[in-house]
Amino acid sequence: MKNQIIMTHKEARRYDIIKNLMNNKIDGTQASKQLNLSIRQTKRIKAKVKKKGIKGVIHGNRGRESNNKIDKKEKDKIAKIIEKTYPDFTSQLTHEKLVENHNVTWNYSTTRRLRIEKGFSTIRKTKNKKHFTQRERKECYGEMIQFDGSYHDWFEGRCTDTGLEKEQCLLLSVDDATGNPLATIGKNESIKETFKFWKNYIKEHGKPVAIYLDKFSTYKVNHKNADHDKEFKTQFQRALEDELGIEVIFAHSPQAKGRVERMNGTLQDRLIKEMRLANINNIKDANKFIKKEFIPKFKKQFNVKAKKEGNLHTKVTKKEKESLNNIFSRKTQRIVRNDYVIQYKNRYFQLEETQKNIAVYKKDIVIVEEHLDDSIYINKQGKYLNFKELPNKPQKEVDIKLPVITKQKSNYKPPTNHPWRSFQFSKHNEKTKV
Secondary structure, three states: OOOOOOOOHHHHHHHHHHHHHHOOOOOHHHHHHHHOOOHHHHHHHHHHHHHHHHHHHOOOOOOOOOOOOOOHHHHHHHHHHHHHHOOOOOHHHHHHHHHHHHOOOOOHHHHHHHHHHOOOOOOOOOOOOOOOOOOOOOOOEOOOEEEEEEEEOOOOOOOOOOOOOOOEEEEEEEEOOOOOEEEEEEOOOOHHHHHHHHHHHHHHHOEOOEEEEOOOOOOOOOOOOOOOOOOOOOHHHHHHHHHOOOEEEEOOOHHHHHHHHHHHHHHHHHHHHHHHHOOOOOHHHHHHHHHHHHHHHHHHHHOOOOOOOOEOOEOOOHHHHHOHHHHOOEEEEEEOOOOOEEEEOOEEEEEOOOOOOOOEEOOOEEEEEEOOOOOEEEEEOOEEOOEEEEOOOOOOOOOOOOOEEOOOOOOOOOOOOOHHHHOOOOOOOOOOOO
């Protein structure tokens, strides 16, 4: 057993070729071709075999310790750091943090081997997955933005915001050409939260050509007739497509918008652990950290260069900028009742006796706008109406004889039970918008 020599298949084949060369069965040129080496290297191996025998084809460094071997004490020290601070990090993120925070000069492979050796990581078995052909990236920045919401416990149970202790929603956009991300954490993927996201996006970056997202009910009316009837539109489609001219494209599968889906997975690993290290436990601090620290560093490391230079975002016009509050509001159609009251979400709004901008008739169609700050506006043909909110539901609808409200006050005297006469509006309940 002491004289047993273990050889690789390659070394055994090399020894057979050299033996044939030494026995004059082949010449040096033929041997070099079989070994895929130069004639000079072949001669060198032949000389070693003559001197050492079969050991001449075995690499001289086999069994020796590497000159660059890391000291055991240093490995144990780094292993303790990993165990204390980065036990559930990926090998790549662990390596980045060791370099960034502990001045470790190892390469990634050494860090990975140490994690596997100490049991912090395992070698993944590859699975046969369904193959999807990857769509090429768009050519220019701003040509298409992928967008998605990801529900997750982003604070790992540390969230101090009331009602959000278990789960929050990350709203994420990814530029298809460059991978440039923009992210905020909110309560959910509701129209109000998505409107806040896109209002800030457009103010900062401008209007992209298209937005690519899934068929979640916030974005698309999932009704069999919706694709054939333009009236079946969500608030999101109305604001982005009709009022801002941004194309909204719906993906038929999660794989279709794979870039934003994969980045959600990446952030569920990286962002969570970065916020843990920064001891962040609420949405306000998280969004400040994401914008000022996490995203700039992430972009520097992972962004790619677009195929073509240029920015296809369109700057918002002065008129659009002034109308963003109006555009990103929930708009609902309502009818003026016979007593000039408008009902919305079990709230009642009494139009005032005079209107500065436009005449209002009974049964007129108006638009109730619920803005992001929860304020209410009533709009008729682009003009805002004066109104006051009633504290309680009117007992009975009164068909008053005033046919129209104008900018001039009429001599008509309303019934004694009508709010214009019988109710004194308090400053607390007054919400007049002109």
